[in-house]
Amino acid sequence: MIHQTSSDRLGRSKSDLAMEQSYSRSVSGLEWLFLGIAPDRSVINLLIEGDGGLRPDELTRAVAVASAANPGSRLVLEDKRWVDSGKAPGVRVLDEEPFNWERLDSPALRTELTESGPTCEVLLFPGASTIVVFRAAHAVMDGRGLLMWATDVFRVLRGHDPVGATSRINSEDLIRKICAPDAPPPVSGIPTMEFASPLGPRPANSPGPLWRRRTVDGTHLGATAKVIAALAASYGPGRFIVPVDLRRHTPGIRTTAMLAHALYLEVRAGDGWEEVQREMLTGMAERRELATGADPVVMEVPLPMLRVGAEDRDKNAAQNNSYPGRAFVSHLGTVDLDELSAIDFRATSVYALGNNNPGSPPEIDLVETLGRTEITLTWHDGPGVAARANALLDTIEEALSPREYRQWAGNRTQRVLPSEHSVVRLFREQVERTPDQIALSGPEGAISYAELSRRADAVAAELRRRGAGPGTVVGLLAGRTVAAIAGLWGVLRVGACYLPLDVRHPDLRLTELLTDAGSAYCLVEHLYAERDCIPDSCQPLPLDDLTAAGGPSAEDADADVSPSDLAYIIYTSGSTGRPKGVQIEHRNLVNYVHWATREFGVDDQTRLPLLTSPSFDVSGTSVFLPLLAGGQIILMRDDPHHLSLRHLLTDSGANALNLTPSHLDLIGRLDLAPTGYRSIIVVGEQLRVEVATRAQEMFGPHCRIINEYGPTEATIGCTAHTYKPPTDSTASVVPIGLPADNTTVFLLDAERRFVAPGEVGEMYLGGAQLARGYLGRPDLNRERFPTLADGTRVYRTGDLARLLPTGELEFIGRIDDQVKVRGHRVEPAEVAQILEDHPAVDRAVVVARSRTGPTSKALYAYVLANTAVGERQLADHLAARLPAYMVPAATVVVPELPYTVSGKVDIRALPDPFEANPTPLSAATPRRKTPCKERWHRSGPAPSAWTAPDWTDKQTSTGSVATRSRCWQCSPQSAVNYWRPEERTPSWRNCP
Known part of the structure; x- marks a missing residue:
């Protein structure tokens, strides 16, 4: 059904209408020519796609308000003047008329807009993906004017006043203003019709326009010139037509009028895009577009005669396949999608659909948004045209984004999983196969698979009794103990999601995490039962009591876990001072388990220690891989240090390790010769060749040193490389290898263009292990989890890498201030934010510095104080709110902060807190609190x-x-x- 809405319902006063109708302007010769085209052939369309919805009544009101401020959207023809009709363009809601996504078409896009009105309208296609179309007769608006009007409509929808465009100037008035008085530029004649269309002749009896669209990643310097050069190389040199916006000559002008004039470019054989760009810039510098208006005599030709002439011109062009140029190539510029969004509607793309002017060649329209270029092609439909149009778009895409850059052989990772079962089902099956085999060993003795399963069932039974299930978040406050492992599996067995908490974190931080995650329950070991960290909204449950009591086996009690259900939430540091909860689904986890089990050679003989806190996502390798393969987890109660690691290597019976490069470096400095180790999995920081070489020598040639890479958002690890001396020994760092199964890695530059092999780019990760996103952070999800042009959802890591000649990836560093401390991601801004919460601190700067080696970093803080304050006080303030690894190694009160000429804090000029004669903190002059x-x-x-x-x-x-x-x-x-x-x-x- 089509609903027609009108602004007449708004009940405007007669005085308002009289004021609005006072707007009028002369019709320019170029506009008169466009009026001489059939009304269904001279309409331009701006399409905005987005998530969310728009209420028709609110859109109608916004169109009315914005159109009053942009009267060029309400024009009708009176004699040879455009006059404000006082009626806002209609809003048509097409809730039962589908939009054809493949053809970019709808019958509503083929309706006429005539000079008698309306000359503009808005179409709304509601649905899962909402489409808003702004349409205008080309005689009253050009693409820039249409965008100006649409932007004001969305500004009103967001609750702001429209900027408006009320200038009465037309293109001829503007040219007279630009040029010397009484010396208008000469008007060029009609260009010769001598160039064949790259899509072939116009099909006879064409049913109407054909529109096709291609989206290319990145924004591209000289995009127009690159498109033209590519078309000339593929379809032959010749003339190309580039519309130029005359507003560039008077940047402050606000008008929606038709101010686009053609710039003709003659492209020779062999011209590259640089030559085309140079010619285009030269033409614009010489103002050649000012000479391509209509001859004033055209205003004397009646419109019916113009239309007859246009039809003849079109017929001759179609019969002879001859046009004034190879193609129109129009670039609307860069559009901010936020400007085309509303409160409940988020624009995801914007693009233009052109028109088929009589006798004109195919039209190619470009629009750039953040990290993306939209390309649309307009021509006459007919047999075989769609295939030729797609081939032409292939040519353009290759020119802007070469296939060699986009399609890396390392991303061919598609693999069918050996089982579609969740980790819950896989663990239950493993218990059935090996009930008496040792699952856990350590300070508490040996625990069989059957006993571990029984304890997990007891936890699951209590949680189920309390109503926990899919969607329930259960905190887990426990150390590296049997109870912790049983509690984790108990949570998963009821289909709930576990939130691992580090027992070393301060109470305030734990409270914040439990509250932010909306945890209904928290499993707490007795050792931590007295801590004041459980919020009122969360009910503590005695983990030790539940696991000690145990219960009968409940083989059929496991929840039917869906791949999209959450398995766990891990919190990472946030740059805004607020930690981010990463949501990992079961499908993410099971893909990692199958890949990592095969990649790391984990089997029923594997004995892998749990060295890291369960709140550190890399612990998932030690928790899930051995238990799902019939192997054994060795629980290590003490944190890794030289004594505990020495005991582990010599007395625990471990034959594999999962640890950070810092821990491996520490092990390498011990005077040991461990035997029987099969694999060392290193993750969390950059692995230096020096550390890997020493480890290889220590553990022997039969032990694999595996460098794993992966942020929490990509489920533990998503690339891996086995160290290969002496091949890898010539570099300074060990490569991070190739992507995991069903995982992809893309390298993009700052403009989100694919980089050439060997060039450094930011890693964007895609595939089966990509997290659902951040809990309760839609703004951050849009920023960090964008979508590539082909629809691939990716995670923007902030990590830099390059492709080596071997075809593997090498990690380079970070693009921002984020650092790794002891394997943990830390945003220095979060630490600074907490410091500035102290009443004595006016300003804080936190930086990471290396003191003992390139991978050994620590945080250092510098503060401007308003009262005397000591380092111990500030350290205590941080320790009560942050994990130990986020507390700076030193905090220095300084009288002022050094700045660079650009106004940024000069990191290099900050004092060394460990210099020979540091300034006593008490001697620092506090700043007066203002x-x-x-x-x-x-x-x-x-x-x-x-x-x-x-x-x-x-x-x-x-x-x-x-x-x-x-x-x-x-x-x-x-x-x-x-x-x-x-x-x-x-x-x-x-x-x-």
Whole structure:
């Protein structure tokens, strides 16, 4: 059903209508030519796709308000003037008329927009993916004007006032304004019809326009020139037509009028895109587009005669396959999708659908958004045209994003899993196969598979009794113990999601995590029962009592776990001061288990220690892999240090290790010669060749040193490489290898273009192990989990890598401030945020520095204080809120922060906290506590002296002008600026 809505319902007054209808302007010669085209052949369309919905009544109101501010959307023809009709464009809701995604088509897109009105309209296609189409007769708007109007509509939908476009200028008025008086530029004649269409002649009896779309990753320098050069190379040189927006000559102008003039480019055989770009820029510098308007005499030709002439021109062009150029290539520019979004609607793409003007060649339209270029092709439909159109788009895509860059052989990772069962089912089956085999060993003795399963069933029974199931988040506050492993499996068996908590973390942080995750229950070991960390919304359950009591086996009690159900949530550091909860689904986990089991050679003889906290996601390798293969977990109660590691290597019976490079480095410095080890899995930090070589020598040639890479968001690990001396020994770091099964890695640059092999790019991860996203953080999910042009959902890691000649990946570093400390990801901004919560701290800067080696990093904090404060006080403040690995190794109070010329903190100029004669903290002069926002505003002639209650040293010379907006320390870009009449130069001063 089609619903027609109208702005007449808004009940505007007659005076409002009279004021709105006062807008009018002359029709330009070029617009008159467009009026001489059949109304169904001269409509331009701007399509906006998005998630969420738009209410028709709200959209109708927004269109009315925005159109009042953009009267060019309400025009009708009176004589030879455009006049504001006072009626907002209609909004048609097509809830029963499907949009054909393959053809980019709908009968509604073929309706006419005539000069008698309406000349503009809006179409709304509701559904799972909402589409909003802004349509306009090309005689009243060009692409830039259409975008201007659409942007104002969405601005109103977001609750803001429209900017508006009320200029009455047309293209001829603008040209007269640009050029010298009485010397208008010459008008070029109609270009010769001598170029064949790359899509072949217009099909006879074409049913109408054909639209095709291609999305390419990245935004591309010289995209228009690259497209033209590629078409010339594939279909022959010749003339290409590039519409140029005349608004560029007067950037402040606000008008929706038709101001696009053609720039003709003659492309020679062999011209590359650089030559095409140079010719295009030269033409624009010489203002050649000003000479391609319509001859003024055209205004004397009646519209019916113009339409007859247009039809003849179109017929001759189709019969002879001759056009004024090979193609129109139009670039609308870069569009911010946030500007085309509303409160409940998030734009995901925007693109243009052109029109088939009589006698014109195919039209190619480009629109760039963040990390993406949309390309659409418009031509006449007919037999074989769609295939030729797709081939032409292939040519364009290859020019912008070569297949060699996009399709890396290492991403051919498709593999059918040996079993589709969840880890819950796989563990139950393993218990049935080997009930008496040792599953756990350590300080508590040996525990069989049957006994571990019985204890897990007891936990599951209690959780089930309390109503826990899929969607329930259960905290797990326990050490590396039998009870912890049993509790974990008990949670999974009822289909719930476990939240592992590090017992070393402060109570405040644990409370924050349990609250943020919405945990209904928390399994707590007796050792931690007295801690004040369980929020009122979460019920603690005695883990030791449940697992000690045990219960009868309940083989049929396991929940029917869905692949999309959550298995666990792991929290990582957040740059905003708020940790991020990464949600891992069962399908993510089971893919990792099958790949890693095969890749690391885990079997029923594997004895793998659990060295890391369960809250560190790499512990999943030690927890899941051995138990699902019939192997054994060795529980290590003490944290890794030289004594505990020595005992582990010599007395535990372990034959495999899963640890960080820092721990491996520590092991390498022990005077030991362990025997019987099959594999060492290293993950969490960059592995240096020096460390790997020493480990290989220590554990022997038959032990595999495996370098695994993977962020929490990609489920533990997603690439791996086995160290191969002497091949790998020539580099400084060990490669991270190839992607896991059903996993992909893409390398993109800052503009999200695929980089060439060997070039450094940011890693974007895709595939079966990609997390659901961050819990309760839709904004962060959009930023960190974007979608590539082909629809692939990826995780943006922030890690840099390159493709080696061997075809494997090498990790290079980070693109931001995030660092790894003891294998944990840390956002220094989170630590700084917590420091600034201390009442004595005005500003904090936290940096990571290496003191003993390139992979041995520690955090150091520098603070500006308003009262005397000691390092111990600040350290205690942090320790009560952050994990130990996030507490800086040193905190220094400084009298001021050094800045670079660009206004950033100069990290290199910060003092070394371990210098020979450090400044005593007590000697540092505290800054007086003053508000740092909008605290002093004044400009104009100044008296001989100024005083302000929040400032000191405000002396300035008579007659000077001082302005102040923000504190230099807090916002360096807007510091105090004193203008001295005798110097006429600004003098920058810091906050006292």
